[in-house]
Amino acid sequence: MNIGSVIKYYRTKNSMTQLKLADGICSISHLSKIESNAYVPHESTIEALLAKMGVHWQKEVERHKRLERQLGEFIDSSLHYDLENMRKLYYQLKMENDYIQSTELVNQYELYKFRYYIYEIDQPQAERQKNMLERLTGSFSAPEKWLYKFFLSVYYSMLNKTEQSLDCLELLDQGIQSIPQKFEGEYYYQKARLMIVLDRFEVSAYYAELAVQFYQLHHNYIRLMHAQLLLAINYTRRNLHVQANGLYEVLQRNARLTGQTELFHQTSYNYIELLKETGEYGKAYDFLRDLKNSLPEDSYFYKAVLLSKIEAAIESGIDASHLIAEVRSLLEQSPDEQVEIYCNYFEKRNFSQPDLMSYCEVIMFPFFRKNGYIKESKKIAADLVNYYQQQKEWEKANFYRSYYNRNGGELL
Numbered sequence: 001m002n003i004g005s006v007i008k009y010y011r012t013k014n015s016m017t018q019l020k021l022a023d024g025i026c027s028i029s030h031l032s033k034i035e036s037n038a039y040v041p042h043e044s045t046i047e048a049l050l051a052k053m054g055v056h057w058q059k060e061v062e063r064h065k066r067l068e069r070q071l072g073e074f075i076d077s078s079l080h081y082d083l084e085n086m087r088k089l090y091y092q093l094k095m096e097n098d099y100i101q102s103t104e105l106v107n108q109y110e111l112y113k114f115r116y117y118i119y120e121i122d123q124p125q126a127e128r129q130k131n132m133l134e135r136l137t138g139s140f141s142a143p144e145k146w147l148y149k150f151f152l153s154v155y156y157s158m159l160n161k162t163e164q165s166l167d168c169l170e171l172l173d174q175g176i177q178s179i180p181q182k183f184e185g186e187y188y189y190q191k192a193r194l195m196i197v198l199d200r201f202e203v204s205a206y207y208a209e210l211a212v213q214f215y216q217l218h219h220n221y222i223r224l225m226h227a228q229l230l231l232a233i234n235y236t237r238r239n240l241h242v243q244a245n246g247l248y249e250v251l252q253r254n255a256r257l258t259g260q261t262e263l264f265h266q267t268s269y270n271y272i273e274l275l276k277e278t279g280e281y282g283k284a285y286d287f288l289r290d291l292k293n294s295l296p297e298d299s300y301f302y303k304a305v306l307l308s309k310i311e312a313a314i315e316s317g318i319d320a321s322h323l324i325a326e327v328r329s330l331l332e333q334s335p336d337e338q339v340e341i342y343c344n345y346f347e348k349r350n351f352s353q354p355d356l357m358s359y360c361e362v363i364m365f366p367f368f369r370k371n372g373y374i375k376e377s378k379k380i381a382a383d384l385v386n387y388y389q390q391q392k393e394w395e396k397a398n399f400y401r402s403y404y405n406r407n408g409g410e411l412l
Helices: 003-013 018-022 028-035 043-052 057-079 083-094 106-119 123-139 142-158 162-174 181-197 201-217 221-237 241-257 261-277 281-293 300-315 321-333 337-348 353-370 374-390 394-404
Strands: none
Touching: 003 018, 003 028, 003 043, 018 028, 028 043, 043 057, 057 083, 057 106, 057 181, 083 106, 106 123, 106 142, 123 142, 142 162, 142 181, 162 181, 181 201, 181 221, 201 221, 221 241, 221 261, 241 261, 261 281, 261 300, 281 300, 300 321, 300 337, 321 337, 337 353, 353 374, 374 394
């Protein structure tokens, strides 16, 4: 406990000068050293200085212990993905903000506020917190510097800036000895998540399995399910359909039993992607109908499910015009370039193949490639390879084949 900072906090709060507070207790220079934490005074001096401001020393000790406990719970809630409790503790700690700024708890408090804003997907607040933390980095310990870089990686993930997110993790690889032990699982999970975005499935599976082992060992069951979902997605992408299907069944059951609605929806969506991969579009369409009905219409996830339902309808020979009209209506309320591109694509599937392939080449492929959507870029590239082979335009076919055969920057 930095008692000098606490004394300074109360002196400033009471609009007292150092001269007035020190009078009859100690010299001004002595008080100055105490307030800068350059000198730890005798307990009787502490009690006298605090008593002069109407503050009881023992109550301050209890207050500090309570804040330490609340901050510890705040941190543990973030690690166990207990967002409801984390939200409650955030508001409790926020009421003590000015006081916390005078204690040695301030760095951890500000770091985990950053993590909280990322969990809440509050981009403006997270951006402000990031800028504030940049000014604090000089006072960070080695573990705090590690956490800051890690949270930056998660922050850039939220913004879909995969390369910047990965750059932060690569810096952490160099200082892996500073990793706080509690965060090993989070590090493995983030690494697995980024590798799967980059289509580097073997590396992703390795880190996902490490995350699973860590969360099992520490009985962190919610995060365990998140890591298992990454593994299931990984299996799907590697055409290990039986393994993926088994994991999805377990995850859907466990997410439902534990009341993890968001995780249940994410698991269901990715299970539907597996059904589409195996050509079961009719079954996928039925699942998408139920999933769509359980989501709020103003969410981005609702739009993603709606687009997936359009694809399943078209592949099943079901009229999708009413679904496309619904997407158009949503876009009028909330424009989204990616959603609009897909909507145009599905509409163009009703017209000539040359028109559709031109749209894929001129609009879709550049957009996905520019914004780092590797899975989507490769899917379009595969369609363009087939098209240009049929047209006997070998140069273009080879260009898109070359792109398709790259795996996160590494040749397959």
